[in-house]
Amino acid sequence: MIGGIRFLLNDSDVLTDVAPGTLALDFLRRDKRLVGTKEGCKEGDCGACVVLVGELFAGGVEYHPVTSCLLPLGELHGKHLVTIEGLNRHALSPVQQAIVDTGGSQCGFCTPGIVMSLTGFLLDPETRKDARGCKNALGGNLCRCTGYASLIRAGRQVLQKIGGNNIFTNEFSENATVQMLIEQQVLPAYFQSIPARLKNIPAKVQRRDRATPYCLVAGGTDLYVQKGDALANLNVHLLSRQSGLKQIKLSEKRVHIGPLTTFEAFARHPIINQSIPDIQKYSHYNASWQVRNRATIGGNIINASPIGDMTALLLALESDLVFRAGRKQRTVALKSFFTGYKLFDKAADEILTDVIFPVPDAGSKINFEKVSKRQTLDIATVNSGIKIVADGALIRKVELSMGGVAPIPLFLKKTCDFLRNKRVMPEYILQANDIAQSEISPISDVRGSSEYKRLLVRQLLIAHFTKLFPELIQVRAFYEAH
């Protein structure tokens, strides 16, 4: 990238020539000597490095907490990067004070990251809606000392304190939120000047230098875990610079998802919520809020992990992928995209530009299940998506996916074929399980033994039907049939 990266770091302007693939965390700690942001794992798992990134939107600047250890510096061009140092004022902010008051900081190593996440929590209209949001907001922050109870209490206390008289309404715009949080001393006054200052930074066009090998980066949440510091020295191509890869739209009864859509944006979008009514619930089980703010739908698919959550869901929704290389464009069904472990039908220079699925018919039912040990920040042992079109108890059509049971995210074609035109009855579901068992090929690994995964396939299949047809079938029936 030519001409350097320009962004706002707390209250100051930054123009730097460091490589765009440099980790924001390294830039902060090493180049800027801002050591309040900590390094605990460098893999997105601990949250010691959480920062806020502010981006211009119509209503002002929208802030999201993200892990700076997976954040390429180039992504920050034209944005506002806020670290713990940028929140400090003369007195403690209500967030900081609440953590002190509840005893939420013991050794203190995790504390700056927690302050950032809880501040992000207040800035975010979705998570701050209810008290549970506070637990979710801390989903990406590990603390080995406190046991979290005091931290959750701290979050609730602040929310109570500043949101007491229902100060947050649903229509609270970004601008008004920031203004109010400045008044409440959660944010320093300089935040007011940020939108205008950001508008002054000219956008950056990125030309792909086709001569040297390059690395496409979407959210970077897979790439940085795999390649780490090495990316700083590679020729990274930031897909976010490319316009038109982010929007979600409806067209001719089909939902189009820009592959750069983050997990979080996906789960919150009205179009998606209409198509997949429980998407928010599923989303909570994916990664953590801090990672969901970066991880993209496209990255999840191209990463080709057999256990990718979004991929499993999109498989059940009969998604198609649109690729482009130069002027050439082609469409591939997601079902036939994967060819082997981490292998897929895509040329090196092709970019995923659209993910499309048909709007589910009125009669169709969708469910997604994921079994993992922890409640958050845990890659699934087995996950599964399903879409069923039924007439009462008669199944017209089934689309079923399973992750973690084969080298690829698996579409269970035979099982789907079998279930067509069957009635929702335990015996058919158990027979479907027998077929599913023949389609899968799980291996034993740290996530669980192959026998256990086989068992989970059965249980998830049952769970799908009992959840989607509670009036027709109950879990107990399977015990009896068993």
Added chain:
Amino acid sequence: MSKQVNLSVGIQDNLREITVEIPDEAPRPWDGTDKLKYIGGRVSRVDGQEKTTGRAKFSSDIQLPGMLYARFLRSPQPAAVVKSIDISKAESAPGVKAILLVQEKLPMIVRFVGQEILAVAAETRQQADDALKLIEVVYRERPFVTKTDEARRADSPVVFEQAVEEKKSEGDLPGAAATAGQNGNVRGPQIRPKGGAPDKVDAALAGSDAVVEATYRTQVQTHSAMETHGVVAQWQDLNHLTVWASTQGTFTVRDELAEVFEMPKSQIRVLTKHMGGGFGAKFGAGIYGVMAAKLARQANAPVRLMLDRKEEHLCVGNRPDSTQKLKVGANSDGKLTALKLLAYGTAGVGTGAGVSGPARNIYEIEHIYSEESDVFTNAGPGAAFRAPGHPQGAFALEQAIDELAYKLKIDPLAFRKTNTSKNEIRQVQYKLAAAKANWAKRNSRPAADSGPIKRGMGVANSVWYYFYGTGFQASIQVNSDGSVEPTNGVQDIGGGITTIIAMVVAEELGLKPTDIRVTIGDSDLGFGPASGGSQTTAGITPAVRDAAYRARMRMFDIAAPLLGVSAEQLRADEGRIFAKEDKNKSLTWKQVASKMPGDKFTIVGERFKDHIQTKPRTIAGVQVAEVEVDTETGVVRVERVVAVHDCGRPLDRLTLESQINGGIIQGISYALFEDRILDRNTGIMVNANLEQYKIAGSLDVPKIESVILDVNHGQSSTGAIGIGEPATVPTAAAIANAVFHATGARVRELPMTPDRVLSALEYKEGGTS
């Protein structure tokens, strides 16, 4: 030169009078009747501001001019002989300033994947990492063993051979003495009979009405503190070394470095202003500390050497695994008769896999026999980990006790009551725990819920011991401007000792904790405890209080002539010194200070032995866990934990509660998630990160209700005991008992992963599906 004082001691408000003899110069110990202002209250951390603003500097944040970054080259082999090392390419690589071998003369024997071979210091971390890639090491591979059971067999590869064990300078290898009684990979057993010879135990078991015999297994857990191990080392000159260390023992680090570098201790300074958690793994200087100091000397520049997350999992400590064959007997009257424990475990290339503490120290059992061995394997060394041996021991013992209770058709809580009848504290704890957990409402039948989601409630006891240590010296300097500065070399590992020192001084001097400027974490200051055995608070606070008391006396001596009363009549409160009988005779603390001769005075308080010599006192605790088990997927969710712990005389309830919460969540994490997994074929840890090595997060937190049980003993001037460790001891056991109550299936292996829970369920149903 001593005086007698009367104290009210006992459990909560149930007090009795005792008389103790204390030195003339010492304050009357705080007891159950003292109404104190700060002590026993909820005081938030005096360093909370530093921590929440990110201004608190940890070792990894120390930045010195010209500082180099060091990285280790670690063995990829689980067992090998290093034949040769070629560093020539790396030496001339950009930025490289020094390369040093851990063992100067080859051949070097390597015993686990991750063992340190050499370290490189370069101008940037990236350069150091790049240089490592240019180093060529020739290994001659040797057979290895990673599984504890395989390592015990006669035909197993041997981890340690005699020749190597003689070497003593490597602080983390077992010395010659430790390996006495070693046979193959098995060191031990250590045998501890109580109440007669082993045959007596067998006879008593044979004669019991009911016996439970089972084998329990626990996994290897890594400490996974949020800040990794590491130091910054700087030589002032050839004879003076300063080390910023992420440690639990400023003095233990200093002493080890003094030994390695053959320097007087006073020429080494260890600084730990803040550190990001230790849990037992951060005591010595470590190879990283020694190598950082050597590199710094060689390169003539300060060196930072911080481990990364992977190294943290591999090389710097873990809780050993265990296999415990336990046999416990009882009669139908509900009295335990005998207990036999045969246990072994691996601390990798380290030692210390004993687990018998709970078995020997909780219940009133006439005959106890225990046999424990360490088994060497080709894995990173174990280290002390929050109540070493006890969560493991409790997991086995407390399940066996539970099984026995069910067998005898006695309520598990009542069964425990009967068998700890002489322990007053436990009796009170059971009552409180039962009330809080609503134990009476619990269905006595296991697996009573219909439907796939089943709920259960289980109980488990914990035990720990009262440690304190002596010889610590706390200074208090009172300046003529009235400011008060207590100092001691002790480090704050998150337990909040900084705040507690401020509280003790404030209480004694009638000031506010925020008025007190505490300086700690510096080995140049007075000798302080290492934070192990939960002894920090019990160790240092009596010395602090003694110093503060004498500082107050000194202030009274200054104030007395000014107020025209005798010093005995004076009191200090709310920043004033005044006559008890006539409050108009009063001066502010500052006014009195301004009249001191000179500019300041300093008083040193020392930690002596307790006034009352209790024999090793056990610290009791009990926890009740409530779980929800999804019998379809095997997933266990902990819904609620009720914890009742003996907290001695609580100093700060806020820090105490946090400690208990933290101990419980670590216990849940141990029970359900954490497991260091070594690949049997390569000896490589397959989950050396925080993605697959799971520790509990905010969404895994159950409702935790802790009852802090005040127990005044009057044993020292502050009456403090430790709570850092006890809270983590019984959690996994209580959860296991709750899982049994929910499902009727015993999970005798940790962690209780969904597949293990499902197999336990299958086993219970006689092997269906």
